[in-house]
Amino acid sequence: MADPQARLEQMLAKLKSRNFRLTPQRLAVLQILAASTNHPSVEDIYEEVKQVFPTTSLATIYKTVSLLKEIHEVLEIRFTDSSRFDGNKPYPHPHILCLRCGRVLDPELPGVDQLVAAAAACSGYQIVDHRLNFYGICPDCQ
Amino acid sequence: MADPQARLEQMLAKLKSRNFRLTPQRLAVLQILAASTNHPSVEDIYEEVKQVFPTTSLATIYKTVSLLKEIHEVLEIRFTDSSRFDGNKPYPHPHILCLRCGRVLDPELPGVDQLVAAAAACSGYQIVDHRLNFYGICPDCQ
DNA sequence: ATTAAAAGGAGAATGATTATTTATTAATAT
C-alpha cells in the first residue's frame, strides 16, 4: 500500500493544480481516503468526518468523492448496493470481497496486464478501464 | 453462443424441477433472455414483453429475473446505473462494455480460470463468483 | 477588506429496485 502521507500530498497537489479549493471538510475526506485500506463507503467516510465536523452534510461527501473520481485520485468499486472507494490505489486493480463480512482485499495477481491486452486484441475495443472483482468467503468467515 | 432453443429448454426444465410455475409472462421473459446476446436491462425486457402482454408490470420482470438469478439461469452484470442480464451464458465470464454506445461483448479470454485460482491461492478466500469487466470504445465508435 | 466564484448545508427530488396488497390463475384432489 502507498504511504498515506505521500498519497495525501499527491491529492492536494492535483487539487491545487486544477484550481479546486481546499476546505476543512474536503481535507478531512482526503485524509481518510489517502489512509484507508478498508475501501470505505460514502457512509463510512461520512461517519468519520462528522466526528471532526459534526455539521457536515452527506452531500458534501458525495460531491468530494465525485470530484476525486473525476481527477482520478480515487477509484470507485461497485460491489453491491452501495459503492466503496479506494483512495490509496486510485487505479484499476483486482479486488476480493467477502460475501459474509464485507471485507475487501487487494490480491497481487500476475497477468492482469496481459488479460487487458488480450481483451483489447480479441475485441478491437480501445480499453480504458476495467474492474476485476472476485467474491467469496474470507479465511476468518469460513 | 448457446442455442437459444436449447437454453430455453434448460431454463424450463430447471423451473419445473423446482416446482415453479410456467406462466405466459414468465415464458416471454425466458424466451427473451435465452435468445438475447445484447445483455438487456430490466427495462429492455419490459418493453419487449409489453408488446405481447401490454398489461405486464415492471415488477413482474424484476421478480422473474430475480427468480432466474436464484436458480442460476441468468447472470446479473452491474455495469453502471442499471443492471444488465445474460440469460444465454448464465455463468461468470468476462464482458466488454462500450462507453459510448453501450454495446456489450463477450471476449474469449484464456487464463481466466488460472486468474481465479491465483486470487483464491494468494488471499485464502473461497471464491464463489467473479466479475471481469472491461470498459472502452468499440470499433464502430472509435 | 472586498468581492466573485466555489463550496457547504439542509432537505427535497430522483430513479432503480423491492415490498405489499389484492386479484388471478394454475395445479391438484375430489
Added chain:
DNA sequence: ATATTAATAAATAATCATTCTCCTTTTAAT
C-alpha cells in the same frame, strides 16, 4: 368438471442510495 389451495401477476406504495436545488458561508485573489 369443480372446488380448493397455493403460486403468481398487477398495481402501487415504499425504500434507499444518490443527485439536485436553493440558499448561506467560505475561500482566495485583488
